[in-house]
Structures are given as structure tokens and as C-alpha cells.
Amino acid sequence: MFRTKNFGSVEAALVQSYRIPKAARGAFRGKLGALQKQGIFGARNMPGKGVALGYGPDQFHRLVFACEMFEFGVAPSVVLSLVKLLWERRLQKIFRDAEDAVMRHEDAGPDDVILHIGGVHLMVDGWSDAVPNVNSCPLSKLPDHMAMWMSMRPDDPSGLPPRALVTNLSMRLRAFHAALVAAHDLREPVSAERTGRTASKQRKRRGAP
Secondary structure (H helix, E strand, O other), rough: OOEOHHHHHHHHHHHOOOOOOOHHHHHHHHHHHHHHHHHOOOOOOOOOOOOOOOOHHHHHHHHHHHHHHHHHOHHHHHHHHHHHHHHHHHHHHHHHHHHHHHHHHHOOOOOOEEEEOOOOOHHHHHHHHHOOEEEEEHHHHHHHHHHHOOOOOOHHHHOOOOOEEEEEOOOHHHHHHHHHHOOOOOOOOOOOOOOOOOOOOOOOOOOOO
């Protein structure tokens, strides 16, 4: 994965990897713009400060997280709250682990990182300002976690329901990597930084150095 100052490439990669229909792309673009203005990248990376924003792994990961949450119907305000509360504390490492799995395997494997919210009750959390239990596990351990979540009884001391949101984060990152390489303007210089092998291999297939 590389760094770019061209948000158009990033947006195009998200459109492709999330299969946003043409009629909805304007609304999707507006949603991404609003996230940036409201601090999805943190206080130090806000637009309008006289310096062009750069986009690298941290920004890509935050946007992918937002899109994954949108796929579950999570409101933008909740996404922003989760990023603010959990990014440095938990989510950043989850994404790094997911990227490590991408580096080791080109396709899904037992080490793929699953992003999950077990015992989820987002409706009540929204009313009570509670923080959902966002966490991760390897794909090989997902059946154990799923069995535990689905066995929650009404009288369980935790008060959690038998409900979970799960996504194979490593696989979603593979899709984003491939789409970003396909969308990137090869005339723009890129840094040597890589967080996975996928982007490098995809560039070679396109005849880029």
C-alpha cells in the first residue's frame, strides 16, 4: 500500500471495493467528505488548515472501518465516536494485525483477522452513550466466539444478547488494496512504504515499477 495526495484515487478505490452504484456515488462522496470535516482522521489531520492532506495506511484504514460500519447501518455519528474513543486504544492494532495477515497470505486463511462486535446492542448504546465491544479474533477462532455469543441466555449476568456483527477485515483490505492500485494515477510519485504485498504485485502486473 502506498501514500497519495490524490483523494480521488482513494474515493474510487472505496467505490469499487464497496460496489457503490453510480446513482449513489454523489451521496457516498458527500458522506466521505463529511467524515473528514468532522475528524475521522484525528484533530491533526483536518482539512482546511492550509496543508494538503496526505492519505496513507492510517487514513485508508479509518475509511475502510467507516465503510464497514456503514454496511451494518451504523450512523456516521456513531462511527466518528468509535474512531475517537477506540482508534488508538484498539482499532489501530486490529487493522495492523489484519494487514499482517494480508502480507502472509494472498487469499483467506486461518490467520485472517475478523473484526467483530459481540453481544451487540447498538440501538441501546446510542441512547446510553455506551461503547460497543469492538474486538477481533483470527478466522480460525471465529466458530468458538460465535458459539459463545449465540449461547447468551436472557439471564446472563453480562446482559448481552445473542447477537454479533462480524467481517473478515483482512479480506476487505485485500479488496481495497487491489482497487486502490487500479485507481491510482501512475504519474503521481508514490512512497516506498508498503503495508502488504498485494499492492506491489498489482502494480507489477500493470507494468509499473
